[in-house]
Amino acid sequence: MTLTPIMDPEALNRFLETDFPQIHTDGKVFEVTEVGPGTVVMRLAPNERHLRPGGTISGPTMFALADVAAYCAVLAHIGPVALAVTTNLNINFLRRPEPGPLTCACRILKLGKRLAVVEAAIHGADPDDLVAHATATYSIPPR
Structure with missing residues (x-):
């Protein structure tokens, strides 16, 4: 499948x-850095609000990163459809990320007329050090 x-x-x-604009309430922390055939890469520059006790980035922050990045992967390939919505997102937290920027690399597994399925891999400074992995499904509204 080439998208x-x-x-x-x-x-x-x-x-x-x-x-x-509400995703930038605490400053611009989410940024799409790359788009390719079936892929999107998003960077999160966390601030104090995104940290949790123990010196790590919070689970809800990583969940949000996976969701926003996967949503952008879908939009990159169908266009700016604001009403495409998440119907499911499953995330596995694999290891504790150090405080600092995170990168989420998304790959579209399926892009149909009504549903899209996206895989999201989140890592810190080392691209080989996966800190979380998610799969997300989006409902695409009829045109």
Whole structure:
């Protein structure tokens, strides 16, 4: 399955800023950095709000990163459809990430007319050190 993106990182970041400005309430922490055939990479620059006791990034923050990044992967390939919604997201936390930037690499597993399934891999500074893995399903509204 070869998918051709129709939105680039700039278009996706602009869409998030205009249609979902609430994700930047604490400053611009989410940024799409790459878009490719069937893929999107998003960076999270966490601030104090995203940390939890014990000196690590919180689970809800990593969940949000996986969800927003996977959503962007879908939009990159179907266009700016604000009403595409998450119907399921399953995440496995594999190891404790150090405080600092996280990267979420997403790959579309299925892109149908009504549903999309995306895999999300979250890592810290070392791209080989996976800290969380998620799969997400999105409902795509009829055109």
